[in-house]
Amino acid sequence: MSETLENLLKETRQFPPPAALAAEANVKADAYAEADADRLAFWERQARRLAWAQDWEQVLDWSNPPFAKWFVGGRLNVAYNCLDRHVEAGLGDRVAIHWEGEPGDTRTITYADLHRMTCQAANALTGLGVTAGDRVAIYLPMIPEAAVAMLACARIGATHSVVFGGFSADALSSRIADASAKVVITADGGFRRGKPSALKPTVDEAVSRSGSVEHVLVVRRTGEEVAWSDRDHWWHETVEQASPEHTAEPFDAEHPLFILYTSGTTAKPKGILHTTGGYLTQTAYTAHAVFDLKPETDVYWCTADIGWVTGHSYIVYGPLANGATQVMYEGTPDTPHKGRVWEIVDRYGVTILYTAPTLIRTMMKWGEDIPAGFDLSSLRLLGSVGEPINPEAWMWYRQHVGRGELPIVDTWWQTETGAIMISPLPGVTATKPGSAMTPLPGISADVVDDQGQSVPNGGGGYLVLREPWPSMLRTIWGDDNRFVETYWSRFDGMYFAGDGAKKDADGHVWLLGRVDDVMLVSGHNISTTEVESALVSHPSVAEAAVVGATDPTTGQAIVAFAIPRGTADVSGDAGEALIADLRNHVAKTLGPIAKPRQIMLVAELPKTRSGKIMRRLLRDVAENRSLGDVTTLQDSSVMELISSGMKGGKSEDE
Ligand code: 6R9
Numbered sequence: 194m195s196e197t198l199e200n201l202l203k204e205t206r207q208f209p210p211p212a213a214l215a216a217e218a219n220v221k222a223d224a225y226a227e228a229d230a231d232r233l234a235f236w237e238r239q240a241r242r243l244a245w246a247q248d249w250e251q252v253l254d255w256s257n258p259p260f261a262k263w264f265v266g267g268r269l270n271v272a273y274n275c276l277d278r279h280v281e282a283g284l285g286d287r288v289a290i291h292w293e294g295e296p297g298d299t300r301t302i303t304y305a306d307l308h309r310m311t312c313q314a315a316n317a318l319t320g321l322g323v324t325a326g327d328r329v330a331i332y333l334p335m336i337p338e339a340a341v342a343m344l345a346c347a348r349i350g351a352t353h354s355v356v357f358g359g360f361s362a363d364a365l366s367s368r369i370a371d372a373s374a375k376v377v378i379t380a381d382g383g384f385r386r387g388k389p390s391a392l393k394p395t396v397d398e399a400v401s402r403s404g405s406v407e408h409v410l411v412v413r414r415t416g417e418e419v420a421w422s423d424r425d426h427w428w429h430e431t432v433e434q435a436s437p438e439h440t441a442e443p444f445d446a447e448h449p450l451f452i453l454y455t456s457g458t459t460a461k462p463k464g465i466l467h468t469t470g471g472y473l474t475q476t477a478y479t480a481h482a483v484f485d486l487k488p489e490t491d492v493y494w495c496t497a498d499i500g501w502v503t504g505h506s507y508i509v510y511g512p513l514a515n516g517a518t519q520v521m522y523e524g525t526p527d528t529p530h531k532g533r534v535w536e537i538v539d540r541y542g543v544t545i546l547y548t549a550p551t552l553i554r555t556m557m558k559w560g561e562d563i564p565a566g567f568d569l570s571s572l573r574l575l576g577s578v579g580e581p582i583n584p585e586a587w588m589w590y591r592q593h594v595g596r597g598e599l600p601i602v603d604t605w606w607q608t609e610t611g612a613i614m615i616s617p618l619p620g621v622t623a624t625k626p627g628s629a630m631t632p633l634p635g636i637s638a639d640v641v642d643d644q645g646q647s648v649p650n651g652g653g654g655y656l657v658l659r660e661p662w663p664s665m666l667r668t669i670w671g672d673d674n675r676f677v678e679t680y681w682s683r684f685d686g687m688y689f690a691g692d693g694a695k696k697d698a699d700g701h702v703w704l705l706g707r708v709d710d711v712m713l714v715s716g717h718n719i720s721t722t723e724v725e726s727a728l729v730s731h732p733s734v735a736e737a738a739v740v741g742a743t744d745p746t747t748g749q750a751i752v753a754f755a756i757p758r759g760t761a762d763v764s765g766d767a768g769e770a771l772i773a774d775l776r777n778h779v780a781k782t783l784g785p786i787a788k789p790r791q792i793m794l795v796a797e798l799p800k801t802r803s804g805k806i807m808r809r810l811l812r813d814v815a816e817n818r819s820l821g822d823v824t825t826l827q828d829s830s831v832m833e834l835i836s837s838g839m840k841g842g843k844s845e846d847e
Pocket of ligand 1: 455501502503577578579580581582603604605606607608609629690691692704705706707803
């Protein structure tokens with residue numbers, strides 16, 4: 194990317210927070226000034242929200258950048274903070290998790306229950322020889338045992354590495370090997386799309402290839418037949434028979450809490466390492482501040498999978514540290530019907546919903562009649578994470594889920610940042626559809642040009658973080674050099690996030706997608722996000738993905754893939770007419786430079802399990818190459834569909 198990123202999309206709508214929410218908000222406008230006045234004192238006050246067995250001597254040791262130490266000398270236990278202290282405060286009967294399985298089975302788990310289950314799992318892991326500092330791989334469906342397994346590791350100081358239940362034996366075994374995991378916690382399977390989906394065979398294959406694993410702990414979920422070996426132990430025969438008595442020992446604030454692998458754009462996944470005190474401080478604070486979480490009355494639901502960082506920080510650690518009541522759901526949003534998400538909101542009286550743009554755009558595709566069929570009046574706050582949310586998807590979310598009045602917090606962060614960094618505060622910020630708005634109190638984010646100079650309002654460039662933050666990654670597991678190279682070498686003294694961004698006329702931040710995805714068309718840097726948002730702003734488009742394909746005249750040309758909304762007619766000539774209309778619509782919205790060379794109408798897009806569009810694969814299609822690595826794809830049949838459609842229906846008209 195050269196000096197700036199074009200600033201094409203203009204958005205003038207703005208929505209102040211509802212007065213009642215603003216009046217009662219957990220965090221008010223003064224938090225920004227307070228944090229600006231003394232950033233470290235601010236984070237020190239947030240750390241006081243937790244129970245420490247021993248105080249820290251220093252808030253931040255930044256003497257050896259980029260290797261940070263937060264709350265130096267402090268000691269605490271993460272599981273104690275998420276469970277014991279709530280039970281000790283008399284809240285044992287409060288529901289921690291309303292769990293719903295995909296087939297419709299339910300479990301209600303109180304804080305006392307979750308505490309007991311975690312103590313038993315901690316004892317069982319200790320019995321299997323796991324000690325502080327050992328690594329444990331977790332490969333589970335979305336069942337309460339996933340949270341229990343993570344908390345049990347935290348409780349005994351073992352470092353967990355959660356691997357998505359959808360990943361292959363290859364992906365799993367390379368992650369097991371990279372971390373030399375001693376134990377794997379898995380299940381026979383889980384339920385997805387109405388049927389059992391086996392996990393144990395994948396674990397068997399992965400474990401047979403890696404020498405480090407001594408024991409495999411298996412939760413019985415589907416009841417399907419599984420192969421068995423000497424290293425296997427049923428959860429119900431070990432954990433559920435173990436003693437429920439367990440005293441949580443405190444660990445150093447910098448004790449490794451977990452490793453989570455992120456693929457980024459390069460081949461070898463990076464094991465992002467997070468530690469104890471700073472991570473819990475920032476996840477707990479942001480859950481309180483950004484979701485305005487009121488543990489006594491709210492029912493919170495984050496639809497993420499636990500194998501994504503969002504599941505770590507905003508299903509397990511952030512909400513539980515606050516003593517929240519939440520919903521956890523095992524399955525897919527369209528099983529057995531397309532209203533499943535709204536039915537769950539209705540049934541449990543969900544007040545705060547945190548989801549991803551991919552789900553919102555899928556709901557747009559299915560049509561607004563579906564949420565309209567359920568009582569969503571319990572909702573009071575909506576959140577979004579994972580990708581830029583297109584302004585029209587944001588408006589749809591507010592209109593059809595949020596009754597046209599609920600605040601939306603669009604939260605920007607990464608596996609690497611551990612917790613939310615840029616987001617509105619729901620009781621303070623007048624939001625703009627599509628903007629993550631401003632860095633949270635205590636966070637210093639900026640947008641810089643090629644030379645690392647802050648861009649003026651109205652300009653675009655690279656998103657950076659100028660100061661260390663408590664929940665920052667500490668390194669890439671086993672590879673300090675790669676940590677320095679990847680994040681701290683592009684700009685002197687700044688963390689390089691890898692995302693393009695712009696500041697609007699008021700200085701508010703708009704995320705423009707990964708820097709690697711930025712297109713260079715006739716010398717103009719154009720973000721995929723802005724072209725996608727222009728497409729989604731057309732009434733017939735629910736979702737779009739845009740890539741730059743090599744072009745003999747313009748260097749790169751814009752190739753778009755669009756999913757029509759439920760109501761749009763896309764057969765035959767109507768489809769051709771829509772494509773022509775869409776190209777003109779983009780040119781009119783953003784300017785002629787952004788007019789796609791080619792648009793394909795498709796039924797699906799290739800996505801990762803966390804819903805991010807895999808533009809790399811679409812670029813392969815657009816440039817007629819054979820497909821690259823598809824192992825992190827949620828549904829591999831999607832690519833065949835798109836490739837075959839592409840060959841049959843080229844729609845270049847100029
Ligand atoms: C939490 C999470 C990180 C990347 C990040 C960015 C994109 C996440 C976003 C967003 C625009 C938002 N991203 N949230 N882009 N607006 N609100 O997603 O972590 O899976 O590591 O992905 O996701 O590109 O750099 P992770």
